[in-house]
Amino acid sequence: DARVTQTPRHKVTEMGQEVTMRCQPILGHNTVFWYRQTMMQGLELLAYFRNRAPLDDSGMPKDRFSAEMPDATLATLKIQPSEPRDSAVYFCASGRGRDQPQLFGDGTRLSIL
Amino acid sequence: KNQVEQSPQSLIILEGKNCTLQCNYTVSPFSNLRWYKQDTGRGPVSLTIMTFSENTKSNGRYTATLDADTKQSSLHITASQLSDSASYICVVSDAGGYQKVTFGIGTKLQVIP
Numbered sequence: 001d002a003r004v005t006q007t008p009r010h011k012v013t014e015m016g017q018e019v020t021m022r023c024q025p026i027l028g029h030n031t032v033f034w035y036r037q038t039m040m041q042g043l044e045l046l047a048y049f050r051n052r053a054p055l056d057d058s059g060m061p062k063d064r065f066s067a068e069m070p071d072a073t074l075a076t077l078k079i080q081p082s083e084p085r086d087s088a089v090y091f092c093a094s095g096r097g098r099d100q101p102q103l104f105g106d107g108t109r110l111s112i113l
Numbered sequence: 114k115n116q117v118e119q120s121p122q123s124l125i126i127l128e129g130k131n132c133t134l135q136c137n138y139t140v141s142p143f144s145n146l147r148w149y150k151q152d153t154g155r156g157p158v159s160l161t162i163m164t165f166s167e168n169t170k171s172n173g174r175y176t177a178t179l180d181a182d183t184k185q186s187s188l189h190i191t192a193s194q195l196s197d198s199a200s201y202i203c204v205v206s207d208a209g210g211y212q213k214v215t216f217g218i219g220t221k222l223q224v225i226p
Binding site: 004042043044045091093099100101102103104105106107 | 144145154155156157158159162164202204214216217218219
């Protein structure tokens with residue numbers, strides 16, 4: 001079965017360091033999403049792309065977060081500088097359209113010390 | 114403000130029994146409602162997607178219903194299995210696009226032998 005692949009699965013780093021999370025969406029999917037999940041807030045949408053173009057990133061703190069899709073097989077989410085409040089699980093998902101299922105990766109569990 | 118409320122927060126049932134999870138929302142204008150299953154340490158997996166015109170959709174032992182007039186949805190699990198132990202998340206999109214996605218906090222279901 002096709003899967004969304006995220007790397008790394010776990011990341012522990014110190015406050016102030018740059019963090020890069022990578023996602024390989026499913027071939028043929030034209031939409032890519034980044035989500036963050038915490039115990040307190042649950043899931044929240046950070047950004048999404050359609051056909052590699054960023055359509056909305058209003059859910060991200062702009063001063064430190066950036067999301068890109070350098071090509072159809074790679075999406076990246078960067079945090080610079082990282083802060084302890086960024087500790088969460090970050091999920092990438094891809095899909096074919098508005099009312100189609102989104103397939104999620106297994107996430108990057110990020111801990112900022 | 115758009116909201117999605119799920120109940121109960123947690124539920125314990127005996128293997129083989131049925132259960133129903135509830136989702137109430139205030140999202141407007143409505144686009145679609147999704148139910149996801151999330152196993153511990155994994156990404157969410159889509160169970161059902163319903164648009165305005167659909168009032169029921171099944172996926173194996175999972176049946177979702179939607180009442181767009183009362184803005185309520187339910188997820189019914191029939192003949193529960195131990196593998197149904199997971200969190201179930203209700204997600205509602207409004208017609209404004211993917212950026213207007215509202216997540217419920219989830220119902221944590223535990224199926225015991």
